[in-house]
Amino acid sequence: MIRLKDVEMEYENGTKAIKGITLTIEDGEFVFLVGPSGSGKSTIIKLLTGEVEPCAGRIMINGFSVSNISEKQIPLMRRTLGVIFQDFRLIEKKTVYDNLAFVMRAVGAPQKEIRKRIPYVLHLVDLEKKADSYPTELSGGEQQRVAIARALVNNPNTIIADEPTGNLDPERSLELMSLLVKINELGTTVVVVTHEKDLVDRFGKRVVTIDSGHVVNDSVGGYVGGHIHG
Amino acid sequence: MAKRHDFRYFFHEGLSNMFSHGFMSFAAIGITVACLLIMGTFTLVAVNANALLADLEQENEILAYVDDSYTEEQAKALQSQLEKVPNVASATYISKEEAMEDFKAQYPDEEMFQDLDPAILRDRFAIRMVDLKLQSQTVEKVKEVEGIAEVNAFEEIAGGFVTVRNVATVVCVALIAILFIVSVFIISNTIKLTTFDRREEIAIMRMVGATNGFIRWPFVYEGFMIGFLGAVISFFLQWALYEAVAQGVDTNDTLQLIRIIPFSQLWVPVAGVFAGAGILIGVGGSLSAIRKFLQV
Numbered sequence A: 001m002i003r004l005k006d007v008e009m010e011y012e013n014g015t016k017a018i019k020g021i022t023l024t025i026e027d028g029e030f031v032f033l034v035g036p037s038g039s040g041k042s043t044i045i046k047l048l049t050g051e052v053e054p055c056a057g058r059i060m061i062n063g064f065s066v067s068n069i070s071e072k073q074i075p076l077m078r079r080t081l082g083v084i085f086q087d088f089r090l091i092e093k094k095t096v097y098d099n100l101a102f103v104m105r106a107v108g109a110p111q112k113e114i115r116k117r118i119p120y121v122l123h124l125v126d127l128e129k130k131a132d133s134y135p136t137e138l139s140g141g142e143q144q145r146v147a148i149a150r151a152l153v154n155n156p157n158t159i160i161a162d163e164p165t166g167n168l169d170p171e172r173s174l175e176l177m178s179l180l181v182k183i184n185e186l187g188t189t190v191v192v193v194t195h196e197k198d199l200v201d202r203f204g205k206r207v208v209t210i211d212s213g214h215v216v217n218d219s220v221g222g223y224v225g226g227h228i229h230g
Numbered sequence B: 001m002a003k004r005h006d007f008r009y010f011f012h013e014g015l016s017n018m019f020s021h022g023f024m025s026f027a028a029i030g031i032t033v034a035c036l037l038i039m040g041t042f043t044l045v046a047v048n049a050n051a052l053l054a055d056l057e058q059e060n061e062i063l064a065y066v067d068d069s070y071t072e073e074q075a076k077a078l079q080s081q082l083e084k085v086p087n088v089a090s091a092t093y094i095s096k097e098e099a100m101e102d103f104k105a106q107y108p109d110e111e112m113f114q115d116l117d118p119a120i121l122r123d124r125f126a127i128r129m130v131d132l133k134l135q136s137q138t139v140e141k142v143k144e145v146e147g148i149a150e151v152n153a154f155e156e157i158a159g160g161f162v163t164v165r166n167v168a169t170v171v172c173v174a175l176i177a178i179l180f181i182v183s184v185f186i187i188s189n190t191i192k193l194t195t196f197d198r199r200e201e202i203a204i205m206r207m208v209g210a211t212n213g214f215i216r217w218p219f220v221y222e223g224f225m226i227g228f229l230g231a232v233i234s235f236f237l238q239w240a241l242y243e244a245v246a247q248g249v250d251t252n253d254t255l256q257l258i259r260i261i262p263f264s265q266l267w268v269p270v271a272g273v274f275a276g277a278g279i280l281i282g283v284g285g286s287l288s289a290i291r292k293f294l295q296v
Helices: A041-048 A072-076 A096-106 A113-125 A141-155 A170-185 A197-203 B005-022 B024-057 B072-084 B096-106 B132-144 B157-197 B199-207 B211-249 B269-295
Strands: A002-010 A015-023 A030-034 A056-061 A081-084 A156-163 A189-194 A206-211 A214-220 B062-066 B088-094 B124-129 B147-153
Touching: A002 A041, A015 A041, A015 A056, A015 A214, A030 A041, A030 A170, A030 A197, A041 A056, A041 A156, A041 A189, A072 B124, A072 B199, A081 A141, A096 A113, A096 A141, A096 B199, A113 A141, A141 A156, A141 A170, A156 A170, A156 A214, A170 A189, A170 A197, B005 B024, B005 B157, B005 B211, B024 B157, B024 B211, B024 B269, B062 B072, B072 B088, B072 B124, B088 B096, B124 B132, B132 B147, B157 B199, B157 B211, B157 B269, B199 B211
Parallel strands: A030 A189, A030 A206, A081 A156, A156 A189
Antiparallel strands: A002 A015, A002 A056, A206 A214, B062 B124, B062 B147, B088 B124
16 A cells, blocks of 8 residues: 655755645555646655655555665565656666566575566566567567566566656557556556556546646546646 | 575676676776785885895894903803893803804905914804894893993994884885775776666666665675786786796895795785785775665
8 A cells, every 4th residue: 555644855956846745545556647747746756666755744655654764674665666667777788588587686586486487477468479589679668568577577566657658659558558457457556657648548547636746636537637748 | 585695696797797897897907916916016025125134133143242351161151141131032152262263264365364362352242132123222231241341233233124124114004005095996986887887777676676785796796806806816927026036036146145035935825915905905896886876
């Protein structure tokens, strides 16, 4: 479960990115986080992954209190999350298999488990035949599916996707979003940050709209309010 | 999941880091070799100088002349008193006859010395000291012994030995300290480049919940390997250099007085110090390089 209570966040340069947000995302939910550029969406992702600390309020993620988490506990908290980025962030000199294997090794998974888990996850994203390919040999859609596989490989409780379709054409975007919905149906909480209205409307999931550091709408069904800047 | 040290993985990653930045690793190893060689050469020169000074110290004696009025028995009896003087290591009795024989032996070709009467000389004691620095105090104490007429000591020479050794030690320690810091700085920068190149990888590792230790180990192994390889190469170069210099000194007639310690007596400490310093430089450099990447 993700819970933000009266969270405020101000950067060192004085920019107040979050101005008192309260939000709860239950286990197994699928939530779109939408809003115009500079609304504070990315800051929320940074707060959730422990990259920045809130100035005020409380954040609980999968049993960890992020607002006053110790340095030793940050890696443990992050293991409950799988993060997907707009620019994929794959390691180009590693094969698809090695891109996944190294994140499993990073959390201390034994070799036997790595050999068993990776083919399963690659099958989930329909890339089992690309295990030995390098990221540069794959299309944008395939690369993003590798990124999803990487987010999934350590079996996290929650997937956080930051503009995952930003670099994809509409058809691949739809495919990718369908994949995330499928993952959600298997029991993983999914939080997707996006500004693609059509896509959001199509899936009829819970939509939280952020604008100027506030939650301006929280409803099920479609994209509400706010003008959208690419 | 169980916490364990995945030696194979870290070693493999460290090794591949080293090879993927071949030129920088080569430069880092080269710098380590250069620093260790300079450090090693200065240290070995200092060690040899120390040994030479210790030899010369050993040979540096005070001559204490016995009063002419003393008979040989009376003179010999002074030995026990002299040996009780603080800082006296040994006092060897030399009769006038023995002294004359020694004198004649030094000039075998001078006929006019051969007929000299030993009575013109005095009985004496050759005194060796424990600590050369305390020579002047020892001379005063020896003079106070009843029956000792005169003491002959080369204080300037003794003082010179001590000064040379002190200066050599200070210069050596200062140079080693400076070179050590320079080496750590250069290795640190080399590994910083590696880490910079791998910042994306490090960021992903952090994002998926890798501990700082897990991220740090491959770089520590890389630093270890660079340092160790540098130590091995510099050891063999140092050996070759030392042997070449030793041979040069050995075959040079004007340097016959200088005794070079054989490398066979020195290789164990040299290997140990090189390995230790190399590893310390490598690991220290890598730890300082990776520190800033682990702060987020």
